[in-house]
Amino acid sequence: MASAKFKIALCQLSVTSDKLRNISHAREAIEEAANKGAQLVLLPEIWNSPYSNDSFPVYAEDIELGGDASPSTAMLSEVSQNLKITIVGGSIPERRGDRLYNTCCVFGTDGKLKAKHRKAWKMTFKESKTLTAGENPTIVDTDVGRIGIGICYDIRFQELAAIYAARGAHLLCYPGAFNMTTGPLHWELLQRARIWQSTAKLYCFSLEPRARLLCKCCCPAESAGVDDVLYISLQLYVATCAPARDTESGYVAWGHSTLVGPFGEVLATTDHDETTVIAEIDYSLVEQRRAYLPIINQRRGDLYQLVDVQRLHAESTK
Numbered sequence: 357m358a359s360a361k362f363k364i365a366l367c368q369l370s371v372t373s374d375k376l377r378n379i380s381h382a383r384e385a386i387e388e389a390a391n392k393g394a395q396l397v398l399l400p401e402i403w404n405s406p407y408s409n410d411s412f413p414v415y416a417e418d419i420e421l422g423g424d425a426s427p428s429t430a431m432l433s434e435v436s437q438n439l440k441i442t443i444v445g446g447s448i449p450e451r452r453g454d455r456l457y458n459t460c461c462v463f464g465t466d467g468k469l470k471a472k473h474r475k476a477w478k479m480t481f482k483e484s485k486t487l488t489a490g491e492n493p494t495i496v497d498t499d500v501g502r503i504g505i506g507i508c509y510d511i512r513f514q515e516l517a518a519i520y521a522a523r524g525a526h527l528l529c530y531p532g533a534f535n536m537t538t539g540p541l542h543w544e545l546l547q548r549a550r551i552w553q554s555t556a557k558l559y560c561f562s563l564e565p566r567a568r569l570l571c572k573c574c575c576p577a578e579s580a581g582v583d584d585v586l587y588i589s590l591q592l593y594v595a596t597c598a599p600a601r602d603t604e605s606g607y608v609a610w611g612h613s614t615l616v617g618p619f620g621e622v623l624a625t626t627d628h629d630e631t632t633v634i635a636e637i638d639y640s641l642v643e644q645r646r647a648y649l650p651i652i653n654q655r656r657g658d659l660y661q662l663v664d665v666q667r668l669h670a671e672s673t674k
């Protein structure tokens with residue numbers, strides 16, 4: 357049973373071109389956070405490598421092989437087991453066969469790899485040259501509750517968050533490195549917006565009748581294609597973790613790792629320097645907030661109808 361209250365640490369790490377330094381630096385930050393009482397540690401997007409298409413193939417690791425083939429995840433596994441904490445391990449470039457992914461690994465308190473999320477959307481101009489998009493949503497049960505994972509640009513797609521909320525996640529974790537143009541405008545806005553969406557058009561019924569949830573990857577084939585509108589209330593926690601800003605690097609990150617609470621409030625945040633943000637999560641507030649603003653029960657189905665605009669468009673242009 358996950359504890360209702362615990363501390364989360366967002367390690368906004370500086371990242372260099374020295375991979376071994378990045379790994380030992382991340383280890384130190386995690387150990388320090390655990391010493392301060394964090395039971396869950398979140399790392400940034402691409403923390404073991406510079407953020408560049410040239411670097412991804414050079415720094416990529418074979419996570420499935422593990423051991424020497426993946427020193428970054430070997431460190432995360434060791435440290436999560438030693439410290440008995442859960443780690444949402446930001447992301448690293450992953451090599452699998454001839455493909456590269458931007459991948460987040462989640463380690464449990466026993467040091468075991470509990471889940472792996474491959475960034476499902478890619479930034480058209482930045483990553484699409486080298487990285488392949490992941491195919492699945494990733495939800496993971498940990499000692500600190502059920503967590504939905506997205507990586508950076510994934511935060512722009514409300515359906516992913518809707519799937520996680522419908523499956524009972526009370527916390528969404530997004531390692532991310534927004535850029536200096538969209539960061540100031542969109543980063544916090546998107547985190548807070550994820551809390552207030554209330555509808556999602558979904559495509560088939562999943563295994564959990566309670567949630568009637570639908571992703572194409574895990575739902576029974578016979579129900580694929582069935583349309584339904586799912587009304588959900590998110591009102592949950594959203595945590596993000598970015599690398600610290602390095603104005604000398606080819607990709608300058610916005611920083612601003614943040615924890616947003618289930619009322620849409622910024623509970624803890626920072627600027628762009630290297631630091632670790634530590635804050636408390638209390639899952640009992642999720643139900644309280646949903647009861648206080650029960651927007652799901654207040655829908656006005658008599659005023660509007662949700663339609664699948666993409667499908668209508670496809671049909672009309674056939």
Ligand SMILES: NC(=O)CCC(=O)C(=O)O
Pocket residue numbers: 401479507508509510512532533534535538539542
């Ligand atoms: N690493 C990323 O996915 C960057 C996303 C970003 O900056 C955006 O505006 O979206």
